[in-house]
Amino acid sequence: MSNIRHLKPAGKAIFKDRYTKKVKELLTGWENEKKGKFGLVGLPLSKPSISHSGASFAPEAIRDAMQSYSTYSGELGVDLLDPILDFGDLEMNPTEIVENQRRLYEGMTDIFATEAVENWFMLGGDHSISYSSIKAFSEHYGKVGVIQFDAHHDLRNTEDGGPTNGTPFRRLLEDHSISGENLAQIGIRDFTNAKAYHDYAKEQGVSVYSMADIRYITMTNILARELRKLEERVDVIYISLDMDVLDQAFAPGCPAIGPGGMDSNTLLEAIFQVAKHPKVMAIDIVEIDPTIDIRNMTSRVAAYAIIQFMKGKNVK
Template sequence: MSEIRHLRRAGEAIFKDRYTTKAKDLLRPWKSGETGAFGLVGLPLSKPSISHSGASFAPGAIRSALQGYTTYSGEAELELTTPIIDFGDLYMDPTDIIGNQNRLYEGMTDILATEATGKWVLLGGDHSVSYASIKAVKEKYESIGVIQFDAHHDFRNTEDGGPTNGTPFRRLLEEGVIQGDNLVQIGIRDFSNAKAYHDFGKEHGVKMYSMGNIRNDGIRDILEKERERLSKQVDRVYISLDMDVLDQAFAPGCPAIGPGGMNTEMLIEGISYLAKQEEVIAMDIVEIDPTVDIRNMTSRIAAYMILQLLKGKSC
């Protein structure tokens, strides 16, 4: 018998609508010499996390979540057609935590050197990966600012546990990779940080906005003000999106869930505004543990934020 009837290859969608293109279909494996408008890299490190975390599984989960969306924005009447060059995931050794952070930096340095694109989506991993990726981006573009969406300052000291997911921005500041007044923290949550780390931020001139600030002043007004200020100081802006900036009701897959955070509408408004700004050239998404997520809710929000970034850059 030469043909088996009704057989479909494993992994294909059960149902396919001839008029619908899924967002996951935008991903294209990187080939040497290829260039495009957007690049994507997985940074699957979570062993430096100070709490239990399976965030190393997040890059794959977020890619899969793109299958739940189409490429058409009805709001913008825009079809996303530009492929995303997917470099895959950087290799992480099972036990070598410090070495892994070096590998992330070296790998990102090499990837940026390909000149494959000027706009990047980086999928963590816990927040420790941002130290390596921001350091690599800073070396390429020299003058960068960082807008960090986060419930936490991530200014923890390294003496009590080494370079963990709670230390990346302290390390970046202490090593002079970024300047304090070029770091903007959005969504810092009440009863989630120590006074010493709040004071550390103030001493270094970091612009810190609590959830109270966001509720009172509005995320759009805050971002407009900080974007205007940063535009006078830096040439490029990097977004670091820690998904625990969201309230636990919206992001159950974060290792450090808690009440009093953003809702998804606030986050969409913030990312959509920043995506339209020419100086924004990279966004990392960190702190999703798919092993504790509920119906992939948190990964689906992350995938949606990727689409908001692409939409803003395509309009």
């Protein structure tokens, strides 16, 4: 930096061990023409949320949580050393919510158009961002299959207000950005959705797996079945991870928490399993509000989910 003794750039005091590389150190600012295996972008929009939400702070919190992890998996015996190209965040207007959703769509359209990376990480924001992201994704990459981990269907009507974080998959279906047969909803919880939307999911041919299904069929079997089905039907697969699929004990920082959900280990193993599939090339993570989280626990799970995705892509 200079010949001033002991000077370092301003910032959190971080102990540096020469043999340890933190996942956050893999983040590398993207610039035109840069190519890589993994790319990341923040979609900091949460004003569409039905409940009060500070999910717009999550991209920063999740990037910070990457500092808690090192790059090495002893279980797999691989060191994840590929950089993650960080595109930055999409800029939001303070009062134009629907316009912001259009901005997200435009930004993601341009980003996917770069074809800069093989695998995309989108950090929400509330779940409304998945509409913009998946729509742009499908326009660029072709027929999309979606594996949605969520306690909720997110198939609400839009006449009562919106588009909100309750409507993304309804709009994607109505738009024909995706088709119901290519959508799997895993972790749907009892007494958390209206009958009308459960019925709508069924009519559209959506694969719905409740928490009871996970207990009885097992996550491994559910995923194997859905991946088998999707790989024949679609060009690419996109994971949409709503953190409230987890039980409140494991994800205290979601606006809509509750008991009876998944534990974090089951989720993390699931991400690994799915990411191994060659058609899987994108994941968004939504509904984390760092302002109500406990010790950033929920952002820590999110960062780990991204790493599990990367681990999946490192299995030979």
